Amino acid sequence: MGSRRTCAVLLLTASLALAGCGAGGSDSGDEARSAAKPAAQEERDGAAGSGYAADEAAGQPAEGRAPAKPAAAPQAHVIRTATLEVEVENATKALAAARTTALAAGGHVENETTERIDDTHVTSHVVLRVPQERYDSVLTELAGVGKLLARKADAKDVTDQVVDVESRIATQRASVARVRELMERATKLADVVTLEGQLSSRQADLESLLAQQAALKDRTSMATITLTLSERERPESGKDDDPGFLDALGGGWDALTATLRWTAVVIGAVAPFAAVAAVLYAVWRWLVRPRLPRRPVPATAAAPRAVED
Secondary structure (H helix, E strand, O other), X not given: OHHXXXXXHHHHHXXXXXXXXXXXXXXXXXXXXXXXXXXXXXXXXXXXXXXXXXXXXXXXXXXXXXXOOOOOOOOOOEEEEEEEEEEEOOHHHHHHHXXXXXXXXXXXXXXXXXXXXXXXXXXXXXXXXXXXXXXXXXXXXXXXXXXXXXXXXXEEEOHHHHHHHHHHHHHXXXXXXXXXXXXXXOOOHHHHHHHHHHHHHHHHHHHHHHHHHHHHHHHHHEEEEEEEEEEOOOOOOOOOOOOOHHHHHHHHHHHHHHHHHXXXXXXXXXXXXXXXXXXXXXXXXXXXXXXXXXXXXXXXXXXXXXXXX
């Protein structure tokens, strides 16, 4: 009886021990799986990240991200010039209107020349500078002030030249800065003199490039318009038509004034001689003649008088 109890206790203890080992092995396996899961997740995330990096490197946008923007094209630099020849009724008024148009557009008058030809008509020549963005509108407005005789427009792209000058300026500035640094470190007089010569030469080149840049900026930001205004030649009055009363009256008046003018000229020319002749006559008449002896009366002339008596 006692041996049976002992066996039962031993079997129960062994069962409990086996159950505890199984539970511990299961918990250990779960913990191992739980620890391995984040590692696998991280590996997948890393693989996904590598894939995104590969897609981005290949230029393919990933889901949820905007595609990369293309690089902006360089700004174009164009020199615009135009020449206009316009026939107008009044060149002076048309010139004032053109000047006002240029000033209203933000430009200015660069050069102006006005002359009268053969006392019949006036011609004006003016050079206007206007901003590039107002070039077309100003050109159209100037062409409409009268009868357009000729028009010529030109556009020259100097973008490559502008970019080249800017690049050379940057290089030259860096060169000048390097020479200045060397001058600060130089200790020998000969080195200082040599570096000063190099600095002067490079600064002169830099100033020349800056002048080119300023000229290009002015020519590309402001367009040049050369405008020529000419009046219609007025035909001579009455050249092709028959003369009328007013024409005859005007011609008679012109003839009268011309006659009076020439008469005055003749009188003015003869007046000195007439004055001298009048003085001589007066002297002879009142001074010389009374002193002259009177001539005797002839006898033949006295006889008829006695007969009549």
